[in-house]
Amino acid sequence: MVALSGECLASPQLNTILQDLVLLNSLGVRLVVVFGARPQVNTELTLLGRKSLFEHDLRITDHADLEIIKRIVGSLRHDLEARLSMGTANSPMRNAGIRVSSGNFVVAQPVGVLEGTDYLHTGKVRRIDTQGIARQLADNTIVLLPPLGYSPTGEIFNLALEDVAVRAATECRADKLIWLASPQAITTSQGELIRELAMSEIHSCDVDPGQGALLRSAQKACLGGVERNHIIGFDHEGALLLELFTHDGAGTLVSSHPFEQCRRANIDDVGGILELLQPLEADGTLVKRSRELLETEIAQFTVLERDNRIIACAALYTYPQANVAEVACIVCHPDYRGEQRGQRLLNVLEKSALEQRLTSVFVLTTQTAHWFIEQGFKEQDRSELPQPRQALYNLQRNSKVFIKTLSK
Numbered sequence: 001m002v003a004l005s006g007e008c009l010a011s012p013q014l015n016t017i018l019q020d021l022v023l024l025n026s027l028g029v030r031l032v033v034v035f036g037a038r039p040q041v042n043t044e045l046t047l048l049g050r051k052s053l054f055e056h057d058l059r060i061t062d063h064a065d066l067e068i069i070k071r072i073v074g075s076l077r078h079d080l081e082a083r084l085s086m087g088t089a090n091s092p093m094r095n096a097g098i099r100v101s102s103g104n105f106v107v108a109q110p111v112g113v114l115e116g117t118d119y120l121h122t123g124k125v126r127r128i129d130t131q132g133i134a135r136q137l138a139d140n141t142i143v144l145l146p147p148l149g150y151s152p153t154g155e156i157f158n159l160a161l162e163d164v165a166v167r168a169a170t171e172c173r174a175d176k177l178i179w180l181a182s183p184q185a186i187t188t189s190q191g192e193l194i195r196e197l198a199m200s201e202i203h204s205c206d207v208d209p210g211q212g213a214l215l216r217s218a219q220k221a222c223l224g225g226v227e228r229n230h231i232i233g234f235d236h237e238g239a240l241l242l243e244l245f246t247h248d249g250a251g252t253l254v255s256s257h258p259f260e261q262c263r264r265a266n267i268d269d270v271g272g273i274l275e276l277l278q279p280l281e282a283d284g285t286l287v288k289r290s291r292e293l294l295e296t297e298i299a300q301f302t303v304l305e306r307d308n309r310i311i312a313c314a315a316l317y318t319y320p321q322a323n324v325a326e327v328a329c330i331v332c333h334p335d336y337r338g339e340q341r342g343q344r345l346l347n348v349l350e351k352s353a354l355e356q357r358l359t360s361v362f363v364l365t366t367q368t369a370h371w372f373i374e375q376g377f378k379e380q381d382r383s384e385l386p387q388p389r390q391a392l393y394n395l396q397r398n399s400k401v402f403i404k405t406l407s408k
């Protein structure tokens with residue numbers, strides 16, 4: 001589900017965005033595109049010397065306004081259909097034969113009278129014809145939803161883009177809702193890009209106050225079961241494809257669950273951990289582990305998972321008789337180093353050791369001595385290791401031994 005605001009339709013990047021949508025469609029991605037028309041309607045009303053009244057961020061649409069809105073939305077719709085139909089010359093999308101369908105998929109009802117104000121022809125979504133949409137999508141047709149809906153009594157209602165987008169995404173059980181509704185992705189009040197936000201973090205996050213409404217719409221969609229809401233700046237060239245096809249994207253991901261989580265590893269993580277360890281085993285930083293060994297030892301591992309990908313791991317092997325545990329295989333993917341993930345993992349392992357009433361942790365390392373010293377480890381003689389571990393000590397590797405006494 002993609003929501004294009006009226007501002008996005010007026011952006012010089014619109015053609016690129018539409019070409020990217022065409023590309024996605026030709027790759028078999030099922031697309032429903034919702035669009036808005038607020039600035040276009042405002043401009044037209046001003047030109048005609050009319051002034052719309054807004055209450056609670058909703059336009060009060062009288063009969064004359066509705067006629068203007070119908071004309072503008074119709075014109076935008078034709079424009080979008082035409083541009084989506086356009087084969088892009090000198091590109092692989094030439095003669096792509098894109099099908100677009102727009103129709104009475106949105107059933108509307110009047111907003112009615114609120115606090116004494118009659119909203120007239122302003123409506124809200126009553127339901128979405130999900131079956132009708134599903135049939136079009138199954139036929140690889142792009143479904144285009146304008147901000148207008150029809151009531152079973154045959155009336156037309158002016159709808160808010162956000163209402164149509166959230167309800168359509170929720171009822172169609174969209175995998176994701178992509179918002180191209182603001183020139184930039186979500187930023188802090190200081191203007192720094194926020195890459196991801198869990199739904200539960202929205203209320204406590206310091207965001208640009210002008211973007212609060214957009215975040216609330218994304219939150220509503222999350223609450224409705226749309227796990228991922230991508231808020232992409234429509235002025236950022238290529239942002240749509242970057243967001244969809246790179247791990248960290250170019251916009252803000254608002255998700256139902258935290259984007260990055262630390263958890264105990266399970267057997268499904270073996271492939272991801274092997275991938276993470278492989279380059280370090282190849283350059284000798286780590287001792288090689290076979291898949292079989294990793295499978296048997298997987299319960300010892302803790303992982304950091306980000307966007308369904310293992311980006312860091314660490315293992316804890318306990319020696320209860322000696323009251324100690326070994327920290328091993330602590331690795332963070334090179335793209336994600338330097339942001340205390342290593343430290344976070346180590347804290348989790350130390351906490352787990354303490355919970356098992358162990359008094360210290362040790363590590364054997366050849367190249368990461370200083371990092372461990374900074375984490376409070378001290379170099380010791382290998383004779384300090386528990387007996388079973390001394391027996392396994394690899395003389396050729398000549399690893400240094402570091403021990404940290406744990407305190408509660």
Ligand SMILES: CC(C)(COP(=O)(O)OP(=O)(O)OC[C@H]1O[C@@H](n2cnc3c(N)ncnc32)[C@H](O)[C@@H]1OP(=O)(O)O)[C@@H](O)C(=O)NCCC(=O)NCCS
Pocket residue numbers: 280285328329330331332333336337338339340341342343344363364365366367368369370371
């Ligand atoms: C060690 C490792 C897990 C740290 O992960 P991380 O998330 O980057 O760690 P942190 O953010 O907590 O710490 C980063 C700091 O440690 C420093 N650091 C990283 N590796 C280091 C090393 N081998 N020796 C000394 N310092 C090191 C970084 O330069 C950075 O310092 P800075 O903050 O002054 O810039 C990560 O660097 C890694 O995966 N290294 C390769 C695997 C490895 O050697 N593992 C140890 C096996 S025993």
